[in-house]
Amino acid sequence: MNRKYTLLIYTENHVGLLNRISIIFxxxxxxxxxLNTSPSMEEGVHSxxxxxxxxxxxxxxxxxxxxxxxxxxxxxxxxxxxxxxMEVALFKISTEGLKSGNSLxxxxxxxxxxxxxxxxxxxxxxxxxxxxxxQDFLAQLSDFDVREFIQSGRxxxxxxxxxxxxxxxxxxxxxxx
Amino acid sequence: xxxxxxxxxVLLSLIEEGQDTVFGxxxxxxxxxxxxxxxxxxxxxxxxxxxxxxxxxxAQAYAQxxxxxxVCIVTSGPGATNAIxxxxxxxxxxxxxxxxxxxxxxxxxxxxxxxxTDVFGLSMPIAKWSAQITKAEDIAETMAKAFYxxxxxxxxxxxxxxxxxxxxxxxxxxxKKAPVIRSYVxxxxxxxxxxxxxxxxxxxxxxPLILIGHGVLIARAEKAVKEFVxxxxxxxGTTLMGLSALPSDHPLNVGMLGMHGSxxxxxxxxxxxxxxxxxxxxxxxxxxKTSGYGTKAKILHIEIDKSEIGKIIxxxxxxxxxxxxxxxxxxxxxEKKTYNRxxxxxDKFYQMELExxxxxxxxxxxxxxxxxxxxxxxxxxxxxxxxxxxxxGQNQMVAARYYKFxxxxxxxxSGGLGTMGFGLPAAVGAAVAxxxxxxxxxxxxxxxxxxxGDGGFQMNEQELGTIIQEKVPVxxxxxxxxVLGMVRQWQNMFNGKxxxxxxxxxxxxxxxxxxxxxxxxxxxxxxxxxxxxxxxLSFDGPYLLEIMVDKDxxxxxxxxxxxxxDEMKLVSND
Numbered sequence: 001m002n003r004k005y006t007l008l009i010y011t012e013n014h015v016g017l018l019n020r021i022s023i024i025f026x027x028x029x030x031x032x033x034x035l036n037t038s039p040s041m042e043e044g045v046h047s048x049x050x051x052x053x054x055x056x057x058x059x060x061x062x063x064x065x066x067x068x069x070x071x072x073x074x075x076x077x078x079x080x081x082x083x084x085x086m087e088v089a090l091f092k093i094s095t096e097g098l099k100s101g102n103s104l105x106x107x108x109x110x111x112x113x114x115x116x117x118x119x120x121x122x123x124x125x126x127x128x129x130x131x132x133x134x135q136d137f138l139a140q141l142s143d144f145d146v147r148e149f150i151q152s153g154r155x156x157x158x159x160x161x162x163x164x165x166x167x168x169x170x171x172x173x174x175x176x177x
Numbered sequence: 178x179x180x181x182x183x184x185x186x187v188l189l190s191l192i193e194e195g196q197d198t199v200f201g202x203x204x205x206x207x208x209x210x211x212x213x214x215x216x217x218x219x220x221x222x223x224x225x226x227x228x229x230x231x232x233x234x235x236a237q238a239y240a241q242x243x244x245x246x247x248v249c250i251v252t253s254g255p256g257a258t259n260a261i262x263x264x265x266x267x268x269x270x271x272x273x274x275x276x277x278x279x280x281x282x283x284x285x286x287x288x289x290x291x292x293x294t295d296v297f298g299l300s301m302p303i304a305k306w307s308a309q310i311t312k313a314e315d316i317a318e319t320m321a322k323a324f325y326x327x328x329x330x331x332x333x334x335x336x337x338x339x340x341x342x343x344x345x346x347x348x349x350x351x352x353k354k355a356p357v358i359r360s361y362v363x364x365x366x367x368x369x370x371x372x373x374x375x376x377x378x379x380x381x382x383x384x385p386l387i388l389i390g391h392g393v394l395i396a397r398a399e400k401a402v403k404e405f406v407x408x409x410x411x412x413x414g415t416t417l418m419g420l421s422a423l424p425s426d427h428p429l430n431v432g433m434l435g436m437h438g439s440x441x442x443x444x445x446x447x448x449x450x451x452x453x454x455x456x457x458x459x460x461x462x463x464x465x466k467t468s469g470y471g472t473k474a475k476i477l478h479i480e481i482d483k484s485e486i487g488k489i490i491x492x493x494x495x496x497x498x499x500x501x502x503x504x505x506x507x508x509x510x511x512e513k514k515t516y517n518r519x520x521x522x523x524d525k526f527y528q529m530e531l532e533x534x535x536x537x538x539x540x541x542x543x544x545x546x547x548x549x550x551x552x553x554x555x556x557x558x559x560x561x562x563x564x565x566x567x568x569x570g571q572n573q574m575v576a577a578r579y580y581k582f583x584x585x586x587x588x589x590x591s592g593g594l595g596t597m598g599f600g601l602p603a604a605v606g607a608a609v610a611x612x613x614x615x616x617x618x619x620x621x622x623x624x625x626x627x628x629x630g631d632g633g634f635q636m637n638e639q640e641l642g643t644i645i646q647e648k649v650p651v652x653x654x655x656x657x658x659x660v661l662g663m664v665r666q667w668q669n670m671f672n673g674k675x676x677x678x679x680x681x682x683x684x685x686x687x688x689x690x691x692x693x694x695x696x697x698x699x700x701x702x703x704x705x706x707x708x709x710x711x712x713x714l715s716f717d718g719p720y721l722l723e724i725m726v727d728k729d730x731x732x733x734x735x736x737x738x739x740x741x742x743d744e745m746k747l748v749s750n751d
Contacts, residue, residue, distance in 0.1 A: 012360050015309070016297060023302045064484035070306045070326055073360040174362045 004033075005059040006078045006085070006156055009048040010040060010164060012071040021048065021072075024065050030054050034087075036153030042164055045073065051154050074167050076158070083156040089134045090116075091125045091141060092148035098123075104144060111137050122147060180347040183313030184213035187277065187339065190320035192220055193352040196248050198239060198613055200224045200232040200606070204252025205292055206279025209344040211250075224609055224647055227639035229256050231602035233263020235643070237272045238589050238606030242564065242620065244397060246273035246327050247606070253279040254292030257338075258299070262596060264334050265303040269593030270418060271395050273332035275323050276304075282342040283311040296338045305333025311340045313348035318356065325355045330363030331482040332395055365483075367498040367506065375496055376510035378477055382451035384519045385411045386442075386474070388434060388463075391418030391592065392456015392481065392500055399423065399585040401504040402455060408508055410515040412523060414442035416457050418592040421582040424561070431523040435463040437574040440534075440734045440747055441526035447743045448522070449474045456480065456500050459489040460593070469741030479503050533748055534733050539579055545727035546703055548572060548656045552579040554710045555626055555654070563587065564607045564625045568600030568633030571662035574732045576628040584620065598636025600629040601653065605640050608649035624652050624714055631657040631683050641693040644719050652713050653721040655686055658728035666731050670749065690721040697721035 011017055018037065025032050033051045040047040052059065059077055067075040095118075098104060108115065113127040127137045134151055181189065187210060191199065199221060203211045214223055226232035229251045236247030247267075251260045257278040267274045281290040297309040306326045310319050316339070323335040379385060387409070393402050399422050406413055406429055414434040415422060423430060432439025434446070443465075446452070452474040457463070464470040467489055478485075478492035479500060486495040496503045538549030552575050555563070561583025567573040567590045582588055589607060591599035604627035614621045634655050644651055661679040668676050690697035696716060700709045706724065713720045736745045 016301065016307070019298060020301050027302065061484070061488060064486075064488075068482065068484045070358065070361045168359070171359055171362060174366060 002053050002055055004080055005052055005054065005056075006080075006083050006154065007048070007050045007052070007059075007063060007066065008076045008078065008156065008158065009050065009066055010073040010075075010167070011046045011048065012073065013044060013046045014071040017069070017071050020069055021066055024062060025052070028058065028062060030058060030062065034153040036155055038155075040164060042168060045164065045168070049154055049156055073171060078156070078158060082159050084159065085130055085154050085156045086128055087131055087134060087152050087154050088126065088128045089137070089149065089151040091127070091138070091146055092122050093125065093141070094122050094145035094147055095120065096145065098144070107140055111140070113137060178349045181350045182209065182213060182344065183316050183339070183346055183348060184209040184344040186313060186316040186348055186350050187320065187344070188213050188217050188221060189350055190317055190352055191248060192217075193354065194320075194324050196221070196245065198222045198224065198609065199248040199250055200226055200236040200239070201250035202226055202229050202232055202252070202256060204256045204279065206253040206281060206341045207250060207256075207344075209341065210277075210279070222613065225643065226602065227642045228637065229259035230263050230598070231605075231637050231640050231643070233260050233267065233274065233276060234596075234599050234602035234637075235606030235609065236274055237263065237267040237270075238566065238603035239610045240267075240272050240274060241394075241586055241589055242607045242610035243614070244586075246275055246324060246332075249274060249276045251276070251278050252292065253281060253296065253338075254294050257296040258294055261299065261303065262594075264300060264336060266591055266594040266596045266599060268303055268305060268334040270391060270591070271332050272334075273327040274334045275327055276334060276336045278336065278338050279344075280309070280338045280340045283340040284342070286340070296336065300336040303334075304336045307336040307338070309338045309340070310343050313343050313346040316343065316348065317350055317352045321352060321354055321356050322358065325358070326361065330361075331392075364481075364499050364502075365497055367496060367503055369506075371494070371496055372503070372506045372510060374494055375477055375507055378451060378475060378494060379409060379411075379453065380512050384449050384516070385409070385451040385453060386446065386449040387411050387413035388452060388454045388457055389413055389415040389419040389422050390455060390457020391416065393419060393422040394586055396456060396481070396500040398456070398500040398504060401501050401508070405504045405508045405511075408513050409511050410513070411453070412516065412520050414438070416460070416463055416592075417577055417590065419457060420577055421585055421588040424583050425581040429520070432527070433577060435460070436465070436736045437578065437732050437734070439527070439578075440530040440745060441523040443734070443736060443742045443745045444526050445523055446470065446474075447472045447741070451475050451477060453477045454479065455504075458482075458485045461489070464489060465736045465740055465742045465744070469743075529747060530734065535579075538575070543727060546700070546706060546724060547730050548575040548726050549579050550703070550706060551654060551656060551710065551724050551726070552576050552628060554707050555714075556580045558710060558714055559624060559626070561587070563623050564589065564611075564620065566590070566600055566604040566607055566625060566627045568627075568629035569595045569597045570630050570633060570664075571666065571730070571732050572600075572628045572630045572633070572656045574663075575656075578732075587620070587623070597633040600627050600633055601637045601640045602643075604651045604653070605643050605647070605649060608651050609647060612647070612649060624650070626652045626654060628654050628656060630662060631655055631659060631681055631686070632661045634686070635683075638689065641690065641695060645693050645695065648718075650718050650720075653719070654713075655721065655723045656726050657683065657686065657723050658726045658730070659683055660728045662728065662730070663732070665728070669731070670737070686721060686723045695719045695721055697723065699723040699725065701725045
């Protein structure tokens with residue numbers, strides 16, 4: 001059965017690694033739903049957060065194939081209940097026609113979104129939340145003139161209490177042997 | 178410290194790694210490398226292939242025979258793209274290679290400069306590791322990393338793309354072998370409790386079967402496997418790539434596994450209650466239909482590549498680690514046993530195959546010569562003291578079935594990728610390996626015998642040029658049926674004998690060999706076959722023997738696509 005899975009991948013920061021990882025998904029005909037890469041809390045270690053919709057067996061196989069890459073330190077696979085996910089979205093809304101009352105302000109307040117800039121022609125709203133929160137918010141904005149909408153990849157923290165540093169130390173210990 | 182050119186740094190790195198032979202082909206962007214090589218001819222032999230694909234196959238065979246990684250140098254652009262097939266082939270069969278390709282100067286990268294291709298990007302899905310080097314000072318460190326990655330863990334191909342400016346600028350040269358790579362743990366620890374559980378599983382089994390794969394040869398773990406097999410008393414089969422790991426006539430050997438393997442080992446796979454897979458990856462050619470594979474068996478998978486465990490066949494228990502270590506822990510913990518009744522079950526199937534297939538293939542009374550007759554004669558005359566190389570197709574399967582192997586790594590073939598055109602260059606690479614071997618190596622004077630087809634031979638026949646340039650005494654047996662035999666066999670069995678594009682109009686191979694000054698002979702009659710093979714083997718130098726064989730021969734037994742191992746057909750219906 002297909003489900004949503006999140007892969008959290010820690011890597012060395014090496015040229016071409018994104019390509020190496022992404023071709024593994026291509027090879028297995030699995031579509032990447034979202035992808036986020038960023039530095040991690042350990043210096044020199046990069047992290048990838050990739051969400052996919054697939055079977056557990058396929059997801060686990062992908063995890064192993066990714067972890068096999070020389071510059072990949074560790075790849076973890078999580079089900080939805082094991083992660084606390086967040087995404088961020090930006091909405092550019094035309095200021096024309098906004099004069100009628102304060103319904104937008106109310107919506108922003110109720111949705112825990114915020115206005116990050118106001119220009120003469122448009123304003124920009126930021127909404128942080130789960131994918132569903134963001135989709136709901138977008139739907140609620142249908143009465144307004146949304147000119148641009150963009151959403152980030154997912155970032156997560158995980159419920160298990162492991163620490164990146166511990167995995168790195170373990171790798172170093174094994175390497176020394 | 179004295180500065181050296183980047184090109185010198187590449188060759189000094191090779192020397193540091195104990196490499197004395199490279200295969201390759203010069204071209205625009207690697208001229209500096211070849212210039213540096215000119216000054217180091219006393220330390221590094223360069224084998225000039227006639228095509229980059231062939232150069233890579235040659236380096237692969239060299240690696241398999243010597244146990245050292247193979248090294249190959251090709252130019253950018255077409256040189257590199259020609260090498261791609263060789264890279265994919267070696268990587269799929271886990272052979273360690275370093276393929277060094279030229280690249281345009283770093284200032285020209287991405288401009289579609291003359292002979293620029295993105296080798297780094299192209300090689301990613303088919304190599305274990307790839308890197309682009311754009312500065313001379315990065316060469317030594319990256320070369321050291323490349324060698325370490327290529328040979329360790331599950332070996333594979335490393336592709337290094339070096340820009341021209343990196344080769345022509347100067348640098349200090351400091352070489353440190355096997356650098357620590359934090360993210361790369363090639364030899365994982367094997368927990369003691371896993372070994373205990375594995376031993377328990379083995380000791381409790383009543384009808385166990387061992388599967389030996391190429392991993393055993395790659396890990397040079399033949400001795401460890403022999404001890405394990407003999408103490409356990411468990412019958413074993415080998416994959417195509419695992420052939421020669423243990424002698425063909427070993428009393429516990431029940432034959433090759435898979436599509437064209439032996440009747441006994443396949444038919445009884447589904448009777449086993451424990452399958453112990455050692456250094457193999459359950460290729461679809463071995464398993465047949467996976468849902469009907471090993472139906473009564475627990476699976477114990479001993480394998481160094483974690484991503485292979487559970488990929489095709491899920492393991493009840495896996496031992497993830499180096500084979501030599503795993504077996505050295507496991508063998509002392511298993512009971513010394515014999516399984517005489519179980520072993521005898523294989524004999525029943527073997528007798529059927531012997532009567533209905535093997536005798537007919539190797540001692541035929543049909544009017545035309547059968548491929549099996551030629552292989553059988555070569556096998557008897559060399560008594561296992563030969564390096565056998567094949568191309569891909571019927572010639573490959575017949576050689577695998579009827580040559581009796583005695584020594585490890587004496588069978589070279591293209592397994593995973595199934596690359597037609599592999600045979601001739603691989604035979605050249607094996608013969609080059611022998612040429613530079615010390616006299617103490619028993620393989621030094623083994624004849625290198627190539628079994629190839631008329632189709633596959635023509636895919637890299639230009640390597641006859643390399644043979645005469647290197648003066649290597651390759652014995653080439655072309656099993657000529659004037660068709661693409663294996664495809665034709667499938668067309669015969671599954672496509673209503675609609676022989677679409679499988680007939681070949683061939684050149685006169687004897688004349689072709691003679692054009693290169695290579696001695697050659699053609700055989701059409703059965704009574705001439707044995708003397709002709711004897712003459713080929715006794716001749717001092719390269720020799721081409723063209724044997725006209727029956728195009729209607731089918732390689733049997735056969736697990737048809739979509740069938741399970743125990744649905745193997747012993748003989749063809751017509």
